[in-house]
Amino acid sequence: MSGIVLYGLNISPPVRACQLTLRALELEYEFKEVNPLAGEHLTEEFLKKNPQHTIPLLDDGGDLVWDSHAIACYLVDKYAQSDELYPKDLVKRSQVNQRLYFDASVLFMALRNICVPYFYNNVTEIPREKADNIRDGYGHLETFLGENPYVNGDTLTVADFCCAATVSTLPAFVELDAEKYPKVTAWLKRLQELPYYEEANGVGATEYVELLKGQLTLL
Numbered sequence: 001m002s003g004i005v006l007y008g009l010n011i012s013p014p015v016r017a018c019q020l021t022l023r024a025l026e027l028e029y030e031f032k033e034v035n036p037l038a039g040e041h042l043t044e045e046f047l048k049k050n051p052q053h054t055i056p057l058l059d060d061g062g063d064l065v066w067d068s069h070a071i072a073c074y075l076v077d078k079y080a081q082s083d084e085l086y087p088k089d090l091v092k093r094s095q096v097n098q099r100l101y102f103d104a105s106v107l108f109m110a111l112r113n114i115c116v117p118y119f120y121n122n123v124t125e126i127p128r129e130k131a132d133n134i135r136d137g138y139g140h141l142e143t144f145l146g147e148n149p150y151v152n153g154d155t156l157t158v159a160d161f162c163c164a165a166t167v168s169t170l171p172a173f174v175e176l177d178a179e180k181y182p183k184v185t186a187w188l189k190r191l192q193e194l195p196y197y198e199e200a201n202g203v204g205a206t207e208y209v210e211l212l213k214g215q216l217t218l219l
């Protein structure tokens with residue numbers, strides 16, 4: 001086996017975080033569609049590769065990596081010309097890791113805790129506490145950004161890709177209020193200016209938001 005293969009679906013935020021990273025690094029890759037909404041993540045073949053049955057999954061010449069945060073870091077460590085997107089300096093790396101874990105455990109979980117009941121059990125009501133988890137996520141990010149252009153300061157990192165893939169999707173559930181969260185709004189606009197943003201993330205995020213438009217009620 002050779003070459004990079006990314007398994008996933010365009011509407012999935014963690015898949016898009018990997019696509020942002022791949023495009024930023026100008027890496028060639030094959031995209032193989034696996035649609036969890038059609039049960040394609042539960043085939044024997046896919047489970048052999050990822051027993052946790054999540055997308056994205058990266059197959060790099062037979063080496064398998066899953067979890068978007070792990071994939072993004074792996075790609076930079078292995079292929080980047082510089083360490084800018086995922087610094088080698090221990091302190092800087094720990095700060096990027098903090099934002100990555102924030103995305104994995106706070107932002108993305110706020111999304112997953114609403115979309116899993118909806119997609120798999122048709123739960124169309126969003127309880128107040130779940131909507132509050134999203135607002136808390138927006139609020140923390142607003143604080144983290146401070147006066148900086150990116151989530152870890154002056155430099156774009158993989159943490160921006162992971163957080164942006166999620167934050168551009170969360171408005172499917174709770175609007176990103178530009179007056180309450182001006183820094184988050186400006187940061188997202190900044191990322192939208194990246195030449196590869198629209199293809200790697202914008203199209204899929206819009207598709208996700210459109211798919212859920214009018215389907216859910218905030219309690």
Ligand SMILES: N[C@@H](CCC(=O)N[C@@H](CS)C(=O)NCC(=O)O)C(=O)O
Pocket residue numbers: 012013014036041052053054055056066067068069104112
């Ligand atoms: N922390 C994981 C989350 C991945 C995840 O939950 N992906 C969803 C699609 S957005 C999925 O594969 N769901 C199917 C399942 O969990 O069985 C990551 O960042 O890759």
